[in-house]
Structure formats: C-alpha cells, structure tokens
Amino acid sequence: MxxxxxxxxxxxxxxxxxxxxxxxxxxxxxxxxxxxxxxxxxxxxxxxxxQPVRIKLDPGSKTTGLALVRETEAIDPETGNTTRRAAVLWLGELTHRGQQISEALTARRQMRRRRRSANLRHREPRFHNRTKPVGWLAPSLRHRVETTQNWVKRLRDLAPVTAISLELVRFDMQQMQNPEISGVEYQRGTLAGYEVREYLLEKWQRQCVYCGAKNVPLQIEHIQPRASGGSNRISNLALACASCNQKKGSQPIAEFLNKKPEVLRRIQAQAKKPLRDAAAVNSTRWALFNALNAIGIPVETGSGGLTQFNRSRLNIPKTHALDAACVGKIDTLTGWQCPILAIKATGRGLYQRAQLDCFGFPRSHRTRRKRIYGFQTGDRVIARVLKGKNAGVHIGRVAIRATGRFNLQTAERLIQSISHRCCTVIQRADGYSYTHQKTLLRR
Structure with missing residues (x-):
C-alpha cells in the first residue's frame, strides 16, 4: 500500500x-x-x-468501498481511441454504524415514552406542528452520507485528488432506454435501482429458498402459483433451484412445505420485507452526490452494471474496495493486490451521563471526565507490559476506566486490565477503528 x-x-x-x-x-x-x-x-x-489522482466510491448501506487510483490516458495509434489506465494507490472499506444509531434512537424513544407515562400527568402529543424540511434524512441515513463525505475530504488532505467517481445506481435503466437523457429530465425520471433478478439474488442471499442450495443455477419462482391467482409482484417472487422448482410445480406453498413449518414461516416473513440495503442506498444516493459536488471537484457517476462488467472483464475478486476501484470508465487496472484498510465508525462517545435500566430509569452514572490519566476511549496506544499473563507489546484501541486499568482491543483479541502506566498514545481518537486485511489474489 x-x-x-x-x-x-x-x-x-x-x-x-x-x-x-x-x-x-x-x-x-x-x-x-x-x-x-x-x-x-x-x-x-x-x-x-x-499527477492526476481520483477517488472512487462504491456506496453501500453497511460498508462503503474506497479506492484511490492514479489515472493516465493514452491514445491508441491504430484505432485513435483514448485508453484510460488506472493504478491503485490505496484501498479502504468504511463500515458504517447506521444500525447502531437506529437502535439507540429507538431505545431512547421507548424510554422517554415510559418515563412520560409512568405515574405522570397525561400530555397531549405535539407532533402536529412539526414538519420535516425538504431533503430530510433519518439520522442513520445521514450518518452514511456524512462519514463518506468526511473520508473524501480526509483523502483530499492526504493526496492531490483531482476527481471523484461514484457508483450512483445499481443498474441505470433510464440510460439503457434513452442513451441521450441528461440534465433535469434525468433527475425527474424513475430509476429502478435494482433489476428484478439482481434484486431477488440480494434479497434471498443467492440461495434456494426451499433447500438452501448455494452456487447452483437459480430460477425465479412464484410463491403463490400463477395457476392459483398469484401475481408477478416482487413480493410474490423468490429463487429456487431447478429440482425444488419442479417438485413444487403449481402447488400452494403451504401444501408444498406442510412438513417444514419453520421454512414456511421464514419464507412468508421474508417475502413481505423489502430489501433494506437497497432502500438505504437509494434514499441516500442523491444526497451523497450533492454533498460530493459541494466539495468543488468534478464528480463522475457510473452504474453498478458497469462496475460488475469492469470487474468481470479484468478478472478481479469481489470486495467492497475492489468494486470501488472498478467504478466508472476504465480499460486497465493495476496494483489492486495491495492490502485493504478496514475502517469502522465507532463514534466519539455518549452524551448520556447516566446508564439506564431496561425501563429507562438511571441505575448508575458515568464519569464526567472524558480523559483519564491523559487517555480517552478510542485512542490508539502501544502497551508495553513487563510481567503477568499479558506480558508483551500490544497495539490497539483503548477503552478507559476511572480506576486507571484500561481494556485494549488489538487486531487479535481483547486484553483487559492494563495499567495506564504501560500505555503510550500513538494516535488520538478520531471516531474510527482501523485494521488491515489482505486482498484475495484470485476469484
């Protein structure tokens, strides 16, 4: 790297x-x-x-791929076409904490409701006079946009970035139907986001819903058979291997799975749920695009279909970071075998001064000091322990305690009760934890 x-x-x-x-x-x-x-x-x-350096992004609901590439363009003397060559300089995978934010807000809302209603006077709801501004995003979704924008700005401070490439949609159906569409006409159109088959592959984890077979050809299956009035709606479609699809035929699913009630309940529950990951990405794609445009450098957009085509054509393994490196128009890609920096958003601590029980009432209080003996939770430290069962040199992310006995999370394990006297700060907390992982060399 x-x-x-x-x-x-x-x-x-x-x-x-x-x-x-x-x-x-x-x-x-x-x-x-x-x-x-x-x-x-x-x-x-x-x-x-x-030299020109480009940031490439592959946004995801849980993990966003980041890639920094050096680009060169050459003209083929025989055909006269321009060839875009890219050399990977740095790869990263940013793991968001949107689910943690959503769960924390849900818990806070439930606890507040409990405190309001338990032996207290009744208060009328005040939500009728509250309106959401145009472009409002839920905190868990806004977090994805802001952390991605934050890392683009960080990389701009570390490398001479001149352009950004962003995967905007999974499959650009409008561009396929009308190649000349552009401007306001493009923004007002309807983007399908996911093609039906790709959507089903993501929703059902690329396996047969009946027997769980993986790495086999899958067929689109009607949960409620067409012969019994079943529709072609996405909620009535699933994936099945050829054997299960043939065995089921036109039987109702309840009859076909009468001896597997657990499988029947799972399929019926999953069929009604939308693909949350696709919904999250579709909700934030334009907000992320506008946020990157505000940085002030050109932003190139591409579709997921083009990314998958580039990766398959160049015979590159599938990871979030390498998907990012394949975003946009490229003809060759070199240097992608470098390690990947795994970045996990951890936050900068809590505002709550009290720890609550399951009913929302305080059971203990946190210390008001953010730093203990010059350390704070999230600092990256090196601990030199001279004796005891934890003897050795350890590097990782520290979690402070008022007693001065800290916990240290290394890449391999969690080490508990290390004295602050053994620790030395090597990088202050910035809201993220870091680990390195190797890139697969073949598919």
Missing amino acids: AVFVLDKRQQPLMPCSEKKARLLLSRGRAVVARLVPFTIRLKDRVGGAV
Missing part, C-alpha cells in the same frame, strides 16, 4: 512506496505525521510535481 506524503507546509504530494518512506525516515528527511492511514511529512521540500 502506498504511503501518503505531505510537504513542509502540510500540502499533499504524490504517495510513495513503503521502501522510499523508510529511507526518508531513516535519513531524517521526513517525520511520521499520522499512523493510520500512514502518512509522512517531508522536512526539506515545499511543493512538487503531482
């Missing part, structure tokens, strides 16, 4: 290799500016030549 480089005035330069970064640090020409993502700052240079 490339190392980010800043000049003497904190301005981004072209990333360098790990070997060159070690030489600059050993010769005293650079210092470490940030540990994760690893960044060095030169002590004897101001400015320099840079």
